Structures are given as structure tokens and as C-alpha cells.
Amino acid sequence: xxxxxxxxxxxxxxxxxxxxxxCLDWESQEGAQxxxxxxxxxxxxxxxxxxxxxxxxxxxxxxxxxxQVEGDNTNNDWWAWEQQEGHIKDxxxxxxACNWWKKAEDDFDRAAELGLNALRLSVEWSRVEPxxxxxxxxxxxxxxxxxxxxxxxxxxxxxxxxxxxxxHWLTERGxxxxxxxxxxxxxxxxxxxxxxxxHCDLWCTINEPNVYGYMGYLEGIFPPGQSDFxxxxxxxxxxxAGHAAAYREIHALQPQARVGLAHNMRIFDPANPRSVLxxxxxxxxxxxxxxxxxxxxxxxxxxxxxxxxxxxKLRRTLDWIGLNYYTRDLVAFDHRQQQTLFSDRLHxxxxxxxxxxxxxxxxxxxxxxxxxxxxxxxPIYVTENGIPDDDDDQRPRYLLTHLHQIWHAIxxxxxxxxxxxxxxxxxxxxxxxxTLRFGLIALGPRGGRKPRGSIKLYADLIQANAISPQxxxxxxxxxxxELLPG
Ligand code: BGC
Numbered sequence: 001x002x003x004x005x006x007x008x009x010x011x012x013x014x015x016x017x018x019x020x021x022x023c024l025d026w027e028s029q030e031g032a033q034x035x036x037x038x039x040x041x042x043x044x045x046x047x048x049x050x051x052x053x054x055x056x057x058x059x060x061x062x063x064x065x066x067x068q069v070e071g072d073n074t075n076n077d078w079w080a081w082e083q084q085e086g087h088i089k090d091x092x093x094x095x096x097a098c099n100w101w102k103k104a105e106d107d108f109d110r111a112a113e114l115g116l117n118a119l120r121l122s123v124e125w126s127r128v129e130p131x132x133x134x135x136x137x138x139x140x141x142x143x144x145x146x147x148x149x150x151x152x153x154x155x156x157x158x159x160x161x162x163x164x165x166x167x168h169w170l171t172e173r174g175x176x177x178x179x180x181x182x183x184x185x186x187x188x189x190x191x192x193x194x195x196x197x198x199h200c201d202l203w204c205t206i207n208e209p210n211v212y213g214y215m216g217y218l219e220g221i222f223p224p225g226q227s228d229f230x231x232x233x234x235x236x237x238x239x240x241a242g243h244a245a246a247y248r249e250i251h252a253l254q255p256q257a258r259v260g261l262a263h264n265m266r267i268f269d270p271a272n273p274r275s276v277l278x279x280x281x282x283x284x285x286x287x288x289x290x291x292x293x294x295x296x297x298x299x300x301x302x303x304x305x306x307x308x309x310x311x312x313k314l315r316r317t318l319d320w321i322g323l324n325y326y327t328r329d330l331v332a333f334d335h336r337q338q339q340t341l342f343s344d345r346l347h348x349x350x351x352x353x354x355x356x357x358x359x360x361x362x363x364x365x366x367x368x369x370x371x372x373x374x375x376x377x378x379p380i381y382v383t384e385n386g387i388p389d390d391d392d393d394q395r396p397r398y399l400l401t402h403l404h405q406i407w408h409a410i411x412x413x414x415x416x417x418x419x420x421x422x423x424x425x426x427x428x429x430x431x432x433x434x435t436l437r438f439g440l441i442a443l444g445p446r447g448g449r450k451p452r453g454s455i456k457l458y459a460d461l462i463q464a465n466a467i468s469p470q471x472x473x474x475x476x477x478x479x480x481x482e483l484l485p486g
Contacts, residue, residue, distance in 0.1 A: 051484065052407040052467040059156065059418025060462040061118030062111060062440070063384050065163035065207065066127075068427035069104075071096035075126035076165040077175070078430075081223040092433025098425050099447055101142070105149045107425055107449075110441065112153040114455060115462040119150055120204065120383060120420045122160035123196070126167035129188050140195045147199035158383075158420070159200050160262065161189050161246060162239075163207040164222065164430070175224065176212070176235045176242070186245035193253045201257045204322055204383060205246040208264040209239035210289055218339065221431045229339060233306050240296055240314055247317040260320035261297070262383040265290050265372075267328030267365040271346050277333035281343045285331050288341060290372075297321075298376050305341075320417070321376055322383030325369050325402075327359025355388045356436045363401035367409055374414035382406060386422030388429070388436035392452040395440075396475040399454060404467060404483055421458065425449060 067073050073094065082093045100107065111119055127139040150157045162185065166175050175181060189205070206212075215222035217232035226232075243261050250257045268286040270278035292306035300315035302308050334344040347353060352361040366385065373380050387398040403419065410416050426439035434443075440455040457475045461467060472479055 051469060052404060054407065054465050055410065056465070058465065059118040059381070059420075060116055060458075061120060061155075061158070061418055061420035062116060062424040063120040063420035063422050064100075064122070064424065064427060065160065066122045066124035067094060067097075067163070067165045068423075068429070069098040069121075069425070070101040070124060071099045072101060073097075073124055073126065073165065075130055076124065076167055077171045077223045078165045080168065080171075081225075087225075088431055088433045089435050090433055092428075092435070094428040096447065097428050098443060100146075104146050107441075108146075108149050108153055108155065110449070110451075111155060111424060114424075114440070114459045116155055117462075118156050118158065118418055118420060120158040120160060121146070122163035122204075122207070123192055124165060125162065125170070125188055126165065128192060129167060132169045132184070133187075135191050137195075140192070143192075143196055144199060147196060151199060156202065157200050158202045158204055158381075159192075159196065160204040160207050161185075161192060162205065162242070164212055171224070176238045177217075177231060179238055179241075182238055182241045182245050185242040186249050189246040190249045190253065193250050193257075197254050197257075201254055203246075203250055203257055203259045205243040205250075205259060205261050206239050207262045208324060209236045209243070209261075210293060211264045212236075212239060214289070215431075227339065229305075236293070237296075237302070237307050237311075240293065240311070243297075244314045244317040258319045260318055260322050260378075260381070262322035262324050263290075263293060263373075264324040264326075264384075265369040266326070266359075267362065267368055268331045269328060271330040271332035271344075275333070278331065281333045281341065282331040284341050285343050294321075294373075294376065318376070318378055320379040320381055321373055322381050323369055323373055324384035324422075325366050325382065326385065326387075327354065328362040328365045329359065352394075354394065355390065356432060358388050358436065361387075361394065361398065363398070363405050366402045366405035370406065370409040370414050370416060371412075374409070374412075379415045379417045381417055382419045384420060384422040386438045388432075388438050390437040390442070392454055395452065395454040396457050397479060399457060399461075400467060400472065400476050400479055400483070403461065407467065 067076065067078050073079055081087050098107065123143050127136060129135055147157045170181060170184065173180065213232040213236040216224060217226045217235050218229055220227045247259050250259050266289065268282045270282040272278045288305055292303050295301055295303050296306065296311045297314050297318055300310060300312040302311050329345040330348055332344045332346055333342055335342060337344055347360050354361055370380060385402055387395050389395045406416055406419060423438045425441045426437045426443040428434065429436040440452055440458060442450045442452055444450065457471065460471050464471065469484060472483055
């Protein structure tokens with residue numbers, strides 16, 4: 001297919017005209033496959049201006065995390081982990097990352113140009129409290145500047161207080177395996193909110209307790225690299241207790257604060273729906289990974305295998321719930337896999353796969369997760385959703401189909417308040433290093449930025465506050481039959 005540089009936009013303007021577009025090859029829109037007879041006929045009819053509208057106050061955001069973008073976060077467990085051979089794909093290191101510690105504002109300008117009204121970032125515990133009980137005011141000042149810079153651009157910050165990394169001193173005391181960490185986290189949160197509370201009232205206590213527990217303590221892919229199911233469950237319980245303690249600290253200082261937690265949900269479907277064992281094992285993986293955390297938070301009750309008995313301190317500690325949704329797995333029974341509750345993970349034969357073995361392209365999962373979360377009766381933010389896609393050949397469809405599922409959920413009055421795309425600029429992808437490219441903007445080897453085609457799509461969606469036929473037509477006409485049948 002011929003490649004051309006694409007500068008037009010569905011809204012007839014080019015918000016990225018000034019950005020460095022050199023070397024970018026854009027897939028020809030004309031060359032894209034259109035279902036025969038569908039689009040040309042529709043084009044002859046008068047087109048509705050905007051079909052799938054989002055609520056007027058919908059939050060359009062992007063999400064990031066400190067260690068993935070700031071650079072030189074030398075004082076935490078991830079930095080140490082990266083230095084040891086074999087931990088990160090291709091021996092990559094976070095290094096200077098996206099240089100946000102020094103120059104986040106340059107990317108905030110890009111975020112403002114894109115039209116965002118929301119941005120989720122995290123504060124790095126090891127910068128704010130480099131030694132136990134000693135707080136670094138200059139680090140807090142820098143975060144204050146960042147939050148003010150966002151507000152000055154009419155972008156509402158959401159601040160995550162724990163996103164996977166821990167200061168060295170905490171790791172030495174056993175990290176989240178040690179129940180004392182709960183109080184230490186609450187102390188850190190208190191200080192952060194005392195200083196940054198004037199610029200922020202939307203807080204995300206902890207990012208993905210399940211991913212943190214599974215990757216670090218079961219699969220051994222994240223520090224501390226353990227493989228112990230009971231330890232993973234213990235760590236998740238402590239993280240949830242840390243969340244509850246943080247919730248109370250924040251509300252004591254800032255009664256009007258809106259405090260939530262980002263929960264990673266995956267869809268687990270039985271590989272063979274007719275197999276009782278596959279169905280049973282899919283249900284039990286779902287219960288352990290997705291549901292047990294929700295039950296603990298919503299009902300104040302531990303359920304096996306996460307725990308047993310009352311968790312009453314967790315009750316009423318959510319003002320909203322965050323959904324991080326990316327993909328689904330098919331689950332098959334495998335008697336040899338005791339560590340993973342006798343499950344094996346597969347992909348559907350016909351599934352479109354994401355780059356880097358990241359999983360299936362499965363937009364319906366977004367709706368299915370939102371449907372479940374809606375039962376909690378809380379406002380929902382989609383705090384993460386995105387795709388590793390260096391050449392940007394799947395992202396436009398991914399973005400449109402996942403947002404369409406969110407739109408559908410909103411039509412059923414599920415209270416989805418906003419969407420934070422993961423992410424703005426390619427960032428350090430933990431154990432995958434720099435091999436997975438999630439950015440709407442590509443990061444060059446020397447830190448240069450080059451927008452991918454999808455950034456214009458996102459800008460058009462935000463400006464229209466809708467998925468319009470023109471947007472579908474411009475960016476993914478092959479979706480026409482699926483999104484606008486008939
Ligand atoms: C994490 C992010 C990560 C993203 C993409 C999420 O589970 O919160 O830190 O970059 O997935 O892999």
C-alpha cells in the first residue's frame with residue numbers, strides 16, 4: 001500500500017501542524033478496505049452530524065506514571081531491578097525516560113493542543129520521601145509546579161499515589177509484604193495531600209493491586225521477583241488496606257476530595273465453553289483476579305483465595321472506581337499449573353492480536369467490565385486503556401471501538417465520567433522496556449517527539465465530543481459496517 005504523509009483531519013483543521021511530522025509515514029486512507037457498496041451509498045445520503053455523543057462534562061484524558069516518564073528515578077526498587085541482567089527485555093533501562101522531571105511542561109503543551117481536559121500522573125514516593133520520615137520539599141515543589149502547569153492549561157490533574165514503585169528504604173523493610181507499610185504509606189499520603197492538596201482534589205490511591213501482586217509475587221516479572229501465591233495474596237490485602245488508610249487520610253485533610261483506586265480488569269472466558277472444567281477454572285481465575293478486590297472494597301469482605309473473613313475497614317473507601325482495561329484471555333483447565341489455579345491462558349483462534357503478545361483486540365470487554373462495575377453504584381473513570389502499536393495500524397480502530405463500547409455503557413446510564421488513554425508519549429513499559437509503544441506520540445532515541453496518526457483522531461473525538469460518521473470515515477472506514485450498520 002502506498003504511504004503518504006497525512007495532514008488533514010476530520011474536522012478540517014490540523015492541530016498538530018506545528019509539530020515535527022518528519023519521517024512519519026501515514027497509511028493512505030484512500031487505500032483502506034471499505035466493505036463493497038456500503039460507504040459510497042452512505043456518502044450519498046445526508047449524514048447526521050454526530051452520532052455517538054458523549055456527555056457535555058465528559059473527561060478526555062491521558063494517563064501516565066512517574067517511573068515510566070520522569071527519568072532518573074534512581075532511588076526506587078525498579079531502578080535497582082533494571083540494573084540486574086535478564087530482568088528487562090533487551091536489557092533496556094528507564095534512564096531519562098520522557099524527561100518529565102525536567103520538562104513535563106513541553107508535553108503538557110502537546111496535551112493542551114490535543115484538547116485534553118484531564119491528565120492522570122503519579123507522584124514518586126522515593127522522590128518525596130527519599131529516607132524514611134524525611135520529606136524532600138523540593139520534590140513536592142516540583143510536583144506542585146506540574147499540577148499548576150496542568151491547571152493553567154485547563155487540564156484537571158488526577159494524582160496516583162502509588163504506581164508500582166517503592167523507595168529503597170521501604171524495600172529493605174519488606175515492602176508491601178510487611179503490614180507496617182500500610183501506616184508508612186498513610187504517612188506519605190498525608191504529606192503529599194498537605195502540600196499538593198491546593199492543586200488537586202482527584203486522587204487515585206493505588207494503581208492495580210492485582211497486577212502489582214501477580215507480577216511481583218507470583219509471576220516474578222516485577223520486583224521483588226517472587227513466585228509465591230500466598231505472598232501475592234498477602235501483598236494485595238496490604239495494598240487494599242493501604243488504600244483504605246490513604247482514603248481516610250485524604251478525607252481528613254480534604255473533605256471534598258474524590259478518592260478512588262485503579263482496578264485492572266481482564267476478561268477471562270472459557271477456552272471451550274462446553275467444557276465444565278474450562279468454565280469452572282475461568283470463573284475461579286476471574287473471581288481471584290477481578291472480583292475478590294471489588295468484593296473486599298464494596299462489601300468489606302475477604303473472599304477466597306484472596307482472604308477470609310471481614311474487611312470492614314475497606315467499606316465506604318471509594319468515591320469512584322477506576323477501570324484499567326486492555327484485553328481478554330481464554331482460559332483452559334491444566335492440571336499441571338497449580339500456581340495459576342490450574343489455568344492455562346490462550347487466545348481465540350480468530351482473534352486479532354496486539355503487538356508484543358500483549359493480548360487480544362477485544363473491545364466488547366470494555367463494556368462487560370463497565371457493566372460489572374456499574375453494580376457498585378459509584379462514578380466510574382476509565383483510568384487506563386490503550387494499545388502497544390508502534391506503526392499505529394491498529395490504534396485508530398482500537399480507540400474508536402473501545403470508545404464506542406464506553407458510549408454504549410453511558411447510554412445505559414452506567415456512570416462513566418471520563419476516559420484516560422494510555423498514553424501520550426511512548427514510555428518505559430516495565431519488564432518490556434521500550435519495546436512496547438503505547439504513545440499517541442512516538443519517542444525518538446534522543447528524546448524527540450513525533451506524533452502518530454491517532455493523535456489527530458483523538459483530537460477530533462475530543463473536539464466533537466462524539467464519534468461522528470466523518471471521524472469514522474476519515475480514520476477507520478472499515479468500521480463503518482460495524483459501528484453504523486444499516
Ligand atoms: C499499567 C501501566 C502500563 C500499562 C500498559 C497497566 O497495567 O498500569 O503502568 O504501562 O498497563 O502495559
